[in-house]
Amino acid sequence: MLKINNLHAFYGKSHVLHGVGFGVEPGEIVALLGRNGSGRSTAAKAIMGLVQCEGSVVWKGQEILGRKAYEIAHLGLGYVPESRDIFPALTVHQNLMLGQKGSGKGSRWSFDDMYDMFPRLKERQHTEAGVLSGGEQQMLTLCRTLMGDPDLIIIDEPTEGLAPKIVELVGEYLQKLKARGISVLLIEQKLTIAMAISDRALVMGHGCIVFEGTPESLRADAYTRKEWLEV
Structure with a gap:
């Protein structure tokens, strides 16, 4: 591969x-x-x-x-850098939207998948990413990369x-x-x-x-x- x-x-x-x-x-x-x-x-x-x-x-x-x-x-190929590189002024949900490839149709992953995997992100989906804890930011970065449907x-x-x-x-x-x-x-x-x-x-x-x-x-x-x- x-x-x-x-x-x-x-x-x-x-x-x-x-x-x-x-x-x-x-x-x-x-x-x-x-x-x-x-x-x-x-x-x-x-x-x-x-x-x-x-x-x-x-x-x-x-x-x-x-x-x-x-x-x-x-x-x-998806890449999650050590620096995380979230968009701090955007909400959790908006960060995930930016990770989508095209329309997101046909992807193995949906917003619901991300929120099911990390319920804390669902709770904070309308919160600006810049105020999340380090662990929450790491979850968000991982999920944003997955929204691009990498192999x-x-x-x-x-x-x-x-x-x-x-x-x-x-x-x-x-x-x-x-x-x-x-x-x-x-x-x-x-x-x-x-x-x-x-x-x-x-x-x-x-x-x-x-x-x-x-x-x-x-x-x-x-x-x-x-x-x-x-x-």
Whole structure:
């Protein structure tokens, strides 16, 4: 579905990704793990056409490297950045409306789906997004991206700064996506949630993939955890 090969990314003269390669299959949750500065967020931005890149990013058999971010999004890739990027002066419902692709007809997701999944958003649908809590804003960003009906969603640090109960809710949400056939590339630092819900785990270090395997094999690999993940 998504195949990345020999991907290099740059910020000006700074060479951040060094020949990264991995794939995501249909209906699969892949966790991309690593310490801050390892290149995980840059990998997400590279897939979405937001940084200078070289190499190959193939989506459903089509090379997308070099395309504009909005073109990539229209092909069925959703992106939830770490910064959340909600529209603070618009209501919850208006933010969700902005996420719709076209008329929204034929989408797997409706407003009711979003409100059923996160009842708190239904309660606050007429509230300006800027006054929501951090957890509510994260829910809103995830739902707004889903309204675009992506086949794969890239989520950068969805549990950052959230209370444990909300973290658990996000994990349940991601499993619901998988149940509907949506692939997930989860960029995360919290091993607990990533290991609990992912089908495969990737570990990045110094702009390279240094481990790829099942969550079980990563649990058994004390060296990789100590060298590349533990603080």
